[in-house]
Amino acid sequence: MHFPDDKPLRLECGQDLAPFSIAYTTSGKLNADRSNAILICHALTGDQFVTSDHPLTGKPGWWLTLVGPGKAIDTDRYFVICPNILGSCMGSTGPASINPQTKEPYGLKFPMITIGDIVNAQVRLIDHLKIDQLFAVVGGSMGGMQVLQWASHFSNRVYAAVPIATTSRHSSQNIAFHEVGRQAVMADPKWHGGNYYETGEVPRNGLAVARMAAHITYLSEDALQEKFGRNLQNRTTRTFTFDADFQVESYLRHQGSTFVDRFDPNSYLYITRAMDYFDLASSHMGILSKAFQATTTRFCVVSFTSDWLYPTRESRDIVRALNAVAADVSFVEIDSNAGHDAFLLDEPEFFETIRGFINAAAQKRGLE
């Protein structure tokens, strides 16, 4: 579905974006008093196809492990909304969209967006759906940043918040990895200053390299070692060439080349920048707890032991800040060796954590 909005969206950079459109999916049914809605926020390269097949790749929904009938986030009980974020490329307005002033794709004329802008656009969607208060906002990684932004800026509209494998701001190392990715895209001559839409040639190579580098950070060292080790790919000896001798090389190349079939390189630049800019404490003199002052939302913060992109200490910082303002918060660190991507994988302890929290919150909220 599409929600087109003609009313300008005032962005953090000072510009107005108009018109804009948010593509989204829903599953389950909104109840009579519109109190059972759960907003799912997707990660950097995610999209709105949380439980349904991806229209380009044909792959099943990216969070079917957690969301669906009878799942921890039960679409038999809840109305699940998943919007494609502003700046992305699966139907919501982004750099590949037509700039109404030039009638051509925005490219780098698209204004820089922030997590705050992304959430403000989601607020418009929730208004449009006539939902006063979301029962829950749930997301992992960059999705978790949106959850934190919602809970910080729109606490009265969020009954329960579940930030998973996330951080309140990027470390220097996080920014560094993203900058490598951006430079890889921009180094590709086909990027063409962001105006590749007109040439028909996409900076595939650059984006693939960016994806490969990022992908390493999504997995733990142990997970890579267990999965691939030093195993050779379809051969018994080294070729003494630059072919993908090792399985891990072949795997990474595959990750890179399939990604470029479904993602817009400029969207990758804009969204990584939004993540790097995100810093919830910055407008509160660096004191994170102030970002949650007077919050009425209840929180379940989740981290994974082997996540080195957003390690558990980042979640602990969030929990500490919430404790400092006496917020209702539970914190679970899930034992997993899958790394950052654990939140997308089959992690029963994680599912039970979410199920328990959601069920308890639903009871408290008086949801059947």
Added chain:
Amino acid sequence: MHFPDDKPLRLECGQDLAPFSIAYTTSGKLNADRSNAILICHALTGDQFVTSDHPLTGKPGWWLTLVGPGKAIDTDRYFVICPNILGSCMGSTGPASINPQTKEPYGLKFPMITIGDIVNAQVRLIDHLKIDQLFAVVGGSMGGMQVLQWASHFSNRVYAAVPIATTSRHSSQNIAFHEVGRQAVMADPKWHGGNYYETGEVPRNGLAVARMAAHITYLSEDALQEKFGRNLQNRTTRTFTFDADFQVESYLRHQGSTFVDRFDPNSYLYITRAMDYFDLASSHMGILSKAFQATTTRFCVVSFTSDWLYPTRESRDIVRALNAVAADVSFVEIDSNAGHDAFLLDEPEFFETIRGFINAAAQKRGLE
């Protein structure tokens, strides 16, 4: 200095390399019985200019912290030799060298080389210098791999070995990071299948991206955070552009752009491949201790607490293997938050460790 060798070097890939040449520097004086020579092995992007200014960058020697008159490796007492490795680009034969068969630069026709080949070429140099036994072989990172190779294959020619911040084989994650770097180089159209020497256009962008990605792995997360944090570069607010807003972005871009002025992209491909291929245990059914059987070399293995490229456990594996064959080995883990690059930095505890080991070994060896 140059050591040209006309006698073919039989490589692990099966090919013969001839002629080949090793560029090297020396400092200090070889004593009368030629027993005070220390071989320094450099890392991936290192070179022979261990104590002297780099001819291209003008920067001072890369290991002046450790090597020089009165230093832990005292050039007043020892004759220090540092060869540029085979496959590199500072005077030793590598992919940028002229292929005698075609009279043009090798490019990708240069045979794939291994750490074993690199060391075999060094053995030729040591033969040429009429040194029967090196007093010590010392190196960090990929230099440490060469140290291990020397001690494993030429134990009788190595009195003491100091492998620093290294590993006996690359993990899946190590290979993955290197593969990203190689793909970044190869994705640059100016790479031109490795034949850029004739076009005069160097794949600078690709190599810069490779260097940026690698550089992140050389520093600890803490070191990046302390050095740069989320500090902005010469500005007080975000620009909402893709400029290098953050200091860490500016730093990485600088690392990338200065590197390409001094390094050959094909050398980067070949040497990273040699590192990925290195696996000391592989020819011993995976049993590392067998690689050191009957060794007479004494070892000092050094790791750094915050090194996540070759974490301490990799050094422990080496120590365990040496213990299993009752080798004379001491092991020191240096407390440092500088990450992998600590071995190149001002780390007094590290210097004292090396000084102590070298002095004691010299006494044992009967060196004045």
